[in-house]
Amino acid sequence: MRGPKKGDVVKRRLVKLVVNFLFYFRTDEEEPIGALLLEQCRVEREDNLTFSIIFLDEAERKYQFECDSEEQCGEWIDSIIKASYEFMRKNIIFYRTEIHKLTGKDPLEQYGISDETRFQRERSHGHAAMDQDYESRLLRQINIQNENASPVKVVRALTPTSSPLSSPSKHGDRFIPSRAGANWSVNFHRINEIEKSHNQNRKTKDGTTDSSKADGLAYSALLKNELLGAGIEKVQDPQSEDRRLLPSSPAKRSLFSYSVSTKRALSEEDGNTVSPYSLSPVSSNSQKLLRSPRKPTRKISKIPFKVLDAPELQDDFYLNLVDWSSLNVLSVGLGTCVYLWSACTSQVTRLCDLSVEGDSVTSVGWSERGNLVAVGTHKGYVQIWDAAAGKKLSVLEGHTARVGALAWNADQLSSGSRDRVILQRDIRAPPLQSERRLQGHRQEVCGLKWSTDHQLLASGGNDNKLLVWNHSSVLPVQQYTEHLAAVKAIAWSPHQHGLLASGGGTADRCIRFWNTLTGQPLQCTDTGSQVCNLAWSKHTNELVSTHGYSQNQILVWKYPSLTQVAKLTGHSYRVLYLAMSPDGEAIVTGAGDETLRFWNVFSKMRSTKESVSVLNLFTRIR
Structure with a gap:
């Protein structure tokens, strides 16, 4: 209104x-x-x-x-x-008050409510009077939650022995009656859903906030059980829907909706597991709530666990200068050199130096087995190096401009260049015999990724196009033109067949999802800044994105809800480079601030299946 x-x-x-x-x-x-x-x-x-x-x-x-x-x-x-x-005013538990400005009296005194009787509860439905220490803890938590969630605060000592938690109040006096043991016939209904903000950055919750939110949900459920008789026995995941503690969430949401609850709360006679001789000051539902298993809160550290200097790491959006091998070795292109850093031993070795040839490094890419490194150069060459021996095996020609994108598919290597051409070559055969030329972009090719089943190749270019290729045709089988800026960030989902994610540059700022099986767009979210890289988690249905102008942040997303799990900051320049560790738990990011930062963002989910012994008689056909 x-x-x-x-x-x-x-x-x-x-x-x-x-x-x-x-x-x-x-x-x-x-x-x-x-x-x-x-x-x-x-x-x-x-x-x-x-x-x-x-x-x-x-x-x-x-x-x-x-x-x-x-x-x-x-x-x-x-x-x-x-x-x-x-509802009638019964079992009053005082919430907050303010001395009347005109009369100077407590407004509750006219109802015969004093400090001694303010917190008394009737001994009905098998519930004893609330323990004073327990009551103080509840009220203290109410005050803490109000300080965090809304300006309503306790403005007066709640009991003669309570701590003076006080602050000035601008509004009138209200108090909340206790509903302990009552069987409510009115459900909590969600009237209006929270509208999704166009700026998703405002919704980012860090690990500390998630932990506090989960604790707040548990306290909120406990208070609703004790004060309102809500009958909540389980606290749901804080990252699920918005109203998690409501007893019901009807599909039809009218402005005012009153209905009889179809789910009765368990009474004392319903045969629950709580002993009738329990001395606990809380109700049986609250005891079940406190005993219910709690899902561990997802915590992502906001601080990188390692930072390495990377002098001469170029601040160029169209290059790909960082890659992490399956053997846990990081390759980085710095100026005219390629360096290898072992994550196991922390040793650094220089693989090659192109200054003698008057050339510089524009891209690096590891083979799937982790023994070969492809190096793209400014002059348009692609060099193949044996990482263990430190020996150059071959030099592939064919491009007339710098090679900014590389993608391996078994023994086949795809390279994208500023000359707008994608070359596919088998490194085991002579270059001219195995070469395939893919021409579909009108400007520089800056992104290349093979699908997890090795059947489709996605390419992004400075012409704002996202193209999908297969093995049998030199023409793209699918073409997406919805992006409004260069498409460098490309990632195939390892969990859903045919699901492709792509991100646009400064003029676009969007992450889009595509179903390459049908050619239809799925979802789109505006990140508010340039999308530089995308990578899917190997274990969970999440992905990480790195960004440039203007916030230079790293975001972790949950798919398909597209809610932000975490926001990481630390780079002072655009986060242009991203690679994932072979175990899928850590990522490394690089930026023009000449640093490489290592983050733990993804958790390795353990299998919940029980191990079955081969000696089990019921697991084999006899």
Whole structure:
């Protein structure tokens, strides 16, 4: 709703009504600044589009709201009246208060509620009075969560012996009744889904935030069980849907929806595993919640575990100067030289120096077996080197300009050049006999990747095109032109056959997903910055992207939800180079700041299948 047009009222807009809690927001903010408990209040219609709420303990303050239509105004009034009289004030647990500015008294005193009786709970449904220490911990957690989540804070000592957690309050006084043991007939309903932001960077959650969020979900579920009788017995994954702790999430989402719960909470007589003689201060559902297995929180370190100097590492978007072999050796092209760094021994060796030939390195690529290194040069040559012997085996000609992209397919090597040509050659045969020329790009070829089944080759160029080739044709079998900038970042999914991901440059900033089996586009997400590289995790359905202008960050994505798992920063220049370790757990990134940074981003998932003994009589046909 919009705020009121005139009058001395509190300018708020309503967003949702959950049970009998009315959350109100400022018109210029997205987060709620308070919540009103709709009990002991009076609702009046001001005109066709406006209604007001007055609380008995705040007679001098009127909360006025303007609706978009007369029908909507009536719907709000009916729902608020229903919420006001749906529940009786029982088992009061005080949430926050403020001394009345005019009378100087506690507003709750008019209801006969004192500090001694404020936290008393009825001994009903088999529940004993709340333990004072346990109560203090709960209330302390309420205060901590409110400080992190919303401006509503405890402003007064909650018990005579509690710690003075206080801060000034600008709003009226409300308190929350305890619903312990009650069987609610009204479900929590999600009214409006959270809209996805175009800038996905705002949704990035680091490991610390994920851990705190998971803890907050557990505390929230525990509080709902103890205070509201929600009956939650399991906390779901914090990275799943937005409202994870709600008892129900109906498919039909009307503005106001009240329904009878179809899932009854387990009572004390339903034969649960909790002992009736338990001395725990919490209910049986809360005990099950605390005992339920908890999925370990995904934590990704924001700090690289190793940083190496890489002098003369070029800041050129169209080059590919870093690759990691299957034998755990890193190759890096620095100026006119290629260096090898062993991840096992941390030893560095210089493989070759092209300064004698007046040439420089523009790309490097390891063979699948990890014994050969292909080196593309500025003059258009492709050199094949034996890494172990440090010996040059052959020099492949055919390009007339620099070779910026290399891709191995068994013993076949594909090379892309500024001359707009892709050459495919078998290094075991004479070059001219095995050469295939693929011509489809109109500008420099800057990205090449073979599919995991070795049947399709994807190429990206400075002409904003993404082409897909096969073995039997010299013409592309598929052509995608949706990108608005150069396509260098290309990655085939190892988990889904035919799934291809690609990223565009500064003018595009998007990561797109394609079904190469049907030729149809699947998804697209705007990253907000130049996409330099893409790589899929070998073990999970996630991928990592590196970016340039203007944020120079590294992002980890979950597919197909495209939610950001982590955001890594540290490079001061564009993150132009990316390679993955052979075990699939670590990545190395390179940038024009002349550093190589190593990150642990992917976890190696262990198989959940039980090992079966060969001696088992039931696993063999007799």
